[in-house]
Amino acid sequence: MKKERPFSELIPFLPEGTFDSVVPYFQDHTIHLTLTRERKSVLGDYRNPSRDTPYHRITVNATLHPYSFLITLLHELAHMLVFIRFGNKVMPHGSEWKNQFKEMLIPYIGKKFFPNDIEQALLRYIQNPKASTCTDTNLYKTLYRYNRTDDLKTLVESLDIGSIFRTEEGRLYKILEKRRTRYRCEDLQNGKMYLFPAIYEVIRVVKDE
Template sequence: MKIILQKYIPEASLNLVINLLDTYPHKLKIVNQRQTKHGDFRLTKGGKYQITVNNNLNQYQFLLTLIHEIAHLATHMNYKRVQPHGKEWKKTFQHLMLPFLNPEIFPIEVLPHLAKYLKNPKASTDSDVNLALALKQYSEKSDKSFIFEIPLGENFIFKNRIFRKGNKRRTRYECLEINTKKLYLFNQNAEVDLAENK
């Protein structure tokens, strides 16, 4: 596992991660990109623990996602049935992440955003705009944009459908699907392709 993980996480984090894998044994699967999540934790039908993490994440996103999911496993082992991202998970995630808040592991530009996010972690790191932007700069360059970067009234493409960006409602944007004239709410950090405006 150590040899495989070397490709996906910062080298300075490797021994810490191996210790966590030994403490919380499970089957780790590195899978192809999923649109709706970076990773997940589940108890399989055979009663085994399994964690999956997307293979397209940069090394910092991968590490953060892996610890996020190990926190679910640890929470399940310690508390059994609790809310998936409730206070028990938050406390566990914060505790597991502390040794990783280190400039040898995460870049200096990411650390303040990561520390702020960890004060009250949410179900997805993408819900924190500043952290998502700080992490994105270490990904391979992409033509995609975050919705919050697109000007109001501009068209964009998501899952082969054309939308027009509308007003912000708290943390999401109201967007009109051009063909159906239906309104959809998009997370401000959803990644989309720009479209020609007509």
């Protein structure tokens, strides 16, 4: 059985000064929050109560920096509030969720909780929130600047044409050309061509590697 932890353990994961505005969600609702290892395809998720688990379940990647962590947590809490109000009668990222998420983000704007560049990206983002911050290129790139990562990790778009990079799976690619929001790259092991999104995270290969 998982051990319950005090709310205060959330403080290091959140931007300074935001804990007091987040904790009421957990006081007003029965939520099991799980902090997980890094997941590339998802930053967080929400599961509504069921017969076997009669409580709200939220997971958030523990590796996120505080700004991404808060945005992701509010994203999932918005799902919870929409479920409480509408059940399963609305689309997961439909207008109900967009309005709820926007309503929850606005109080954090203009309070110095976020750096100016993130705040400006958020202001544009909340005009029409997407299903994931990863699908909003501008917001994703802005948040990425604050990632706690090693110096060799970068986005494909940050590399020059002709550069070589390595994926986490260990395969080597060479950037051949840019095609709008994607880059055509050659797999140096088999010579096949692949398209990588501009904001795909890779490991730069230095010349003596």
